């Protein structure tokens with residue numbers, strides 16, 4: 001039991017530069033309290049005392065601002081920083097050494113039954129206010145940016161940001177996001193008009209040449225008509 005407590009405190013000390021001492025971590029971190037209570041309620045839940053487990057978890061939510069369903073499976077070294085507004089659903093599975101910031105929801109989409117909450121693999125970081133929905137997997141070592149809404153699987157060692165969440169870094173390399181500059185796109189109508197104009201020009205040249213040839217055969221040559229009408233001269 002004390003080994004586990006030591007590991008929980010170590011997780012706080014390692015990942016929060018603001019943690020000044022083990023005592024401060026033990027006494028003042030709501031995330032640590034919520035995780036320790038969840039382990040107890042999880043045991044109750046698994047032994048069939050679901051009502052009592054839920055009742056205690058609601059009391060813990062009241063005390064810490066963190067709601068972790070007793071049914072959730074949580075690995076070692078989870079660190080919930082600040083904690084307020086964190087919601088972790090019943091069928092969520094969290095691996096080892098995961099970091100979660102305030103306002104994170106690991107929830108269901110409302111359309112599924114059974115396993116309907118995310119699986120978070122080892123060493124994942126989920127930024128402030130991020131929402132991860134459905135029976136999806138956030139791969140080992142990946143980071144979910146603050147404010148992201150993720151509804152699809154994320155491969156290992158990726159960074160996913162935005163709404164909806166898109167992968168911007170994979171295995172340490174930037175993933176190029178196609179960014180269309182609409183003002184630079186070719187206009188198909190203008191292209192077509194240009195093509196038609198070109199063909200008209202060619203036909204006019206040919207016609208002028210034929211007319212010249214015909215006139216030369218019948219009478220003395222006259223100058224060819226201009227290909228494009230010239231505007232009348234102004235006085």
Ligand SMILES: CC(C)(COP(=O)(O)OP(=O)(O)OC[C@H]1O[C@@H](n2cnc3c(N)ncnc32)[C@H](O)[C@@H]1OP(=O)(O)O)[C@@H](O)C(=O)NCCC(=O)NCCS
Nearest residue numbers: 101125126127128143144145146147148159161162168169
């Ligand atoms: C996502 C995060 C983990 C950084 O991961 P990273 O792999 O180092 O990614 P980078 O910083 O290289 O950013 C990659 C791109 O995503 C963008 N980005 C980063 N975080 C973002 C976010 N939360 N939302 C939208 N875009 C974001 C960056 O601007 C960058 O885009 P660019 O290349 O066009 O400039 C970090 O930005 C983050 O959100 N951390 C959460 C921390 C937190 O919640 N702290 C709360 C403390 S109280």
